[in-house]
Amino acid sequence: MRYDWTPLWRSTIGFDHLFDILDEVQRTAEETYPPYNIERLDENRFQISVALAGFAPDEVALTVEQNVLTLEGQKAEKDEKTFLHRGMSTRSFKRQFTLADHVEVKGAHFENGLLVIELQREIPEAMKPRRIAIAGASAGQVKQIEGKAA
Secondary structure: OOOOOHHHHHHOOOOHHHHHHHHHHHHHHHOOOOOEEEEEEEOOEEEEEEEOOOOOHHHEEEEEEOOEEEEEEOOOOOOOOOOOOOOOOOOOEEEEEEOOOOEEEEEEEEEOOEEEEEEEEOOOHHHOOOOOOOOOOOHHHOOOOOOOOO
16 A cells, blocks of 8 residues: 655655655565565674575676665576476566665675675764763862861
8 A cells, every 4th residue: 555645745844855765665565576684683783685596696786875775686588498387586676775874885795595785884983972071170189278177
């Protein structure tokens, strides 16, 4: 089921990116080919495994542009074959993944019919929490102005 966001466009300003993301999520939920897994390896490392049986590395393109990871496959039919049963699909596809800020693709490789894409979140030093030293007098520099014994 697809939703029409047009009524909300008329009454909102500056939420274009949000509606684009909602449309992308809707469209992605409708796509089922090729199947994939997304794993969290630790707090800042992720892995996407895409089942690409029958595809060679030169038939697959992986690109990143503005936080969108795009995987495209184009199978070149070399010979006209007569199949009695064709259970493995080798049709062309385009699959997109929206990456969070500061998530970078570290590499990709084929392993047992799977394309494995390695991702890592690298937060810049300026955005990491840091401890701020509080300036003040240390205990050795404190002077007592007046003091009476009780």
